[in-house]
Amino acid sequence: MMTTGKKNLKLILIYMLPAVVIYSFFSVIPIALAVIYSFFEWTGGRTSGFIWFQNYGELLFNPDFWNAFKNNVIFVIGSCIGQIGIGFIFSLFLISRDFKLKKLFQGALFIPCLMAPLVVGFIWIQVYNSRFGLLYMIFNSLGIDFMLQDWLGNPKIVIYSLLIPHIWQWIGFYVIVFLAAFQALPESVLEVAEIDGATGFKKTKYIIIPLLRDTIKVSLILCISGTMKVFDHIFIMTGGGPGRASEVLSLYVYNNTFTNFRFGYGSAGSVTILIISLGIIYIVKILLTGKEYNV
């Protein structure tokens, strides 16, 4: 028995090797390098100077960094409520007995998830175009003038204009997650609840949500970590503008690294984003660890 155990272990390690190698190359090593570079003043090329924590100090006292952080927080809160909230509501519809064409809606909701964020950005630029975009055409023909805004040029609303494509893209993903979670719910509990008179909203609030607590926790973690690094479609749609009104942390780091030739400072920014994201996720995890439900 012992020999087969060892052989199994060897086989397991061999299977894991490609994945571990790839993961190290593309995740672990670059992160380690970023941490090392963040302690240097490096403008690319061969010259660099060790400057201890100066980059971090400059970062934390820079109001532009905190402006980007504020935009990121708006994004995270909006995404969590939008993606998970709307995704959850849609999945409730999809498990309802009276709902037809479930597979069609599932597919249709999931298609945006497959789109490259750049494509999403381009599509929504056309939607928001204040001269011939989709929104302009709809509201102009209805005569609703106050909705004819400069969606991407008004600094007060631009961050919310950018939030909508991000939510739109990932609703389908959370619908799938919750549908899978629903499959795992014991039918007997739901049936008993219905016999006892809990239907519709009551059933959702008192039975389904507590049972799905773990799924919601995982979804929140996925949503937060995904949204903290949002970059592509904001880069395409506004580049962080106007001014710095829609600049998020990843865009701030990108601008400082590639436009300003400051690779050390950029690395410090990246490491800070990592630490902040981990911090937020940890806080969420603690807040959501409630009573264990044994069914």
Next chain:
Amino acid sequence: MKRLLSTLIAAILVPVVLLALTACGGPTGAQTPDTNAKTVQETGTTQAAQATDGQAKTGKDLKAEISLMHFFVEGDGRFKAEQASLKAFNEKYPGVTVKEEANAVAQHETKMKTLLASNELPDVFTMRTNWTEDFVKTNAINPCDDFLNADPEYKSAFIESFLNIHKYNDKIYSIPFNADYNAIVYYNKALFDKYNLTYPKTWDELLNVVKVFNTNNIIPFAVGNSNPVIIPTSFISTFMDRIAGTEYVKNLVWGDAKWTDGYYAKVLDYCLQLADIGGFNKDFNSLNFSEMPTLYGYEKAAMTSIGNWLAGPIIDNSSKELQAVTEVGLLPSLPDGKGDPNTLDGGSGWGWNINAKLTGDAKEAAINLLKAMTDRFWAKNLVETASMNPVLKNIQFDDKAVSPIISKIIKLPDTISGVTPVFDQVLQPEVEQELEKATQAVMAKSITPDEAAKKVQAVKERVLAK
């Protein structure tokens, strides 16, 4: 049996995956042994001696493989000219293989900086003049004086003041390929005549022109500032010169004049005033600059102030009738302005250079390719197909074969009294980025002009302190 199958699958998967990893490697740069690279670093003169000592190979004998990287993609006016030059080069040097890569300008800038950081610059490339300091400090490029002086016929074709723009520490570090004039106002004279207006030469005349056009539902200036360089490159650079004079602007860029001296804030006030009275299209903060020619071409806008680099798209978007009535002019003077109202902001923001690591045949091929991209044949095509101003003297072109707009643009520099620097060409990249973002924020009314001035000055002080 199952065990054997699993082992077989694992044995196939592991090398396949590792193979896929190696395929993700980058392009190979100049193939030179390490010792040669070290020599280049230590004594630049050894390299020059090597180049002039050996016999220059004739076209057919020269054999090398070099990489070319630039931003003349199909949407850029210079695409056709570059393709023609490359074709001529390939015909002259059949033994040289050129691996070409072109990216749109923003992506080209990012890629070049990444390659600089990883020490994998291509062999022949376009670079911004304000990168020169960083490139020289990392030993990525050598001065061009050597091969310039070795070919007096080539060197004397250049307008000297443009070569001088590419100097750093008194050495020329890149070769210009076109003259940039960034605040040319293309205006529809027929529209002006229709409403009995003359082209405004002063600020007050401009305000009147804006009022009349607005009453008749015509956009005075088509502006697309979603790429935040557009307003600084034309309006800000010019108005700073109008209000404070060229000497002050030079002092602001290279000397100790401060952004908080008050002139920048005043210029921003003027721009805000112009936007508030309807001088720009309402969505100027989110419109892309590529749509400026469209607005002008559809005669929705009477004027657009942009560089000669957008002349090609403007011509493409304008009917023949519109091209015939399009005139070019300068931005107006400002009240209580100290500057000469007849200056145009311009310069040469980009240039070609070759990788400092090149030696021998590869280096010679690279130099010849660089020359092909900047010689008289290139300059003629630049005028005729790209509608841009050359940096060489006395370029003859067929007046009849090109749009009337081109002739006007080529003749414009002869009518001005001086050239003032364009901020995005001469400022340090960090200061330039802050200028762009601060200006865009002011135009979007997020911050006040004074706050913007403080931000830009703070970055300038930090950059200079390094």
